[in-house]
Amino acid sequence: MTLLDNLLFSLSTTLPILLWLAGGHALKRTNRLSDAFIHDANRLVFTWCLPTLLFLNTARSSIVDSWQGDLIGYAAIFTLASIIVLWLITPLFTTDRSRRGVFVQGAYRGNMGIIGLAMVVNAFGTEVIPLASLYLAFITLIYNLAAIVVLQAGQTRLSPLKLVSQLFRNPLIIGVLLGLLWSITGWDLPGLANSTLQGLADLTLPVALICVGASLQFQSLRNNRYLVMIASGFKLIVIPVLAVGIAYLLGFRAEALGILFLMMASPTAAASFVMARAMTPWGELAAEIIVVTTFFSLLTTTLGLFMLRSLGWV
Structure with missing residues (x-):
């Protein structure tokens, strides 16, 4: 895979997302989308579309056949450790507690289900889909649990019992x-249910990204640029470099190391905006981190993959 191949691939996976964002922003600027619609569409994605997408990705994976405990275990431990470190150091960048959780989520939460998975399949073929899907399912669970904790902790101090209750009502x-439980049974989804749920899941990306673009305020981006750039630096550079460097020292090579890099280096997920908008008053900060990381991931992912292949690590 040449540098040109990597660049063309990155453009083919991230440029459509940038176009969705631009489309949403243009629709809002020309008054073709109302604030009420954006609010309701965001709630639809958060309550139905995104959960359905996560259910399908998980339910269709075979845990027994595709399980690689070393890779998934390492990714889980590294993800948890990075979230804890980010939470502890965030007061160095902002004293506003209400923005703390949004910053942390934007710095760790990657768009694995859309961009990450697409890059993995392009780099290593469809045979790695089961492993990548299991990776996605388990790390997504950590992402969402951690997101609820950090977003709620940034707003109020909750009792442990109330926090657990809210986690599992999310x-x-x-x-x-539910996807994990279905996967364990080994049953195929009935045809009617599968096609119906897939239609709902397919709404996730366009609707979420239109809402992100419509919520983007460039004046706010100027006001938040310090936090946005720091969060983007962690997401696109610091976390992928540390994750891959430590994994290499632990003996990970080839496809496992490549999957780890492409998942860790994916830009901030649109789901971070959905949750930030639903749970905090700082949805625009989440939207700005998504836009910046999506744009700059064109460069960082291409260069990172090219370096790993040049070194013979993948």
Whole structure:
């Protein structure tokens, strides 16, 4: 795979997302989308579309056949450790507690289900889809659990019992857990249910990204540029470099290391905006981190993959 191949692939996976964002922003600027519509569409994605997408990705994976405990275990431990470190150091960048959780989520939460998975398949072929889907399912569970914790902790101090209760009432958590349970049974989804749920899941990306673009305020981007650039630096550079470097020292090579890099290096997920908008008053900060990381991931992912292949690590 040449540098040109990597560049063309990155453009083919991220440029459509940038176009969706631009389309949403243009629709809002020309008054073709109302604030009420954006609010309701965001709730639809958070409550139904995204949970359905997570359920399908998880339910269709074979845990027994595709399980690689070393890779998934390492990714889980590294993800949890990075979230804890980010939470502890965030006061260095902002004293506003209400923005703390949005910053942390934007710095760790990657768009694995859309961009990450697409890059993995392009780099290593469809035979890695089961492993990548299991990776996606387990790390998504961590992403969502952690997101609820950091977003709520940034707003109020909750009792442990209330926090646990809210965690497992979250639609995203319910979607992943139901998917895991279905996967364990080994049953195929009935044809009617599969096609109906897939139609709902297919709404996730366009609707979420239109809402992100419509919510983007460039004046706010100027006001938040310090936090946005720091969060983007962690998401696109610091976290992928540390994850891959430590994994290499632990003996990971070839496809496992490549999957780890492409998942960790994916830009911030649109789901971070959905949750930030639903749970905090700082949805625009989440939207700005998504836009910046999506744009700059064109460069960082291409260069990172090219370096790994040049070194013979993947």
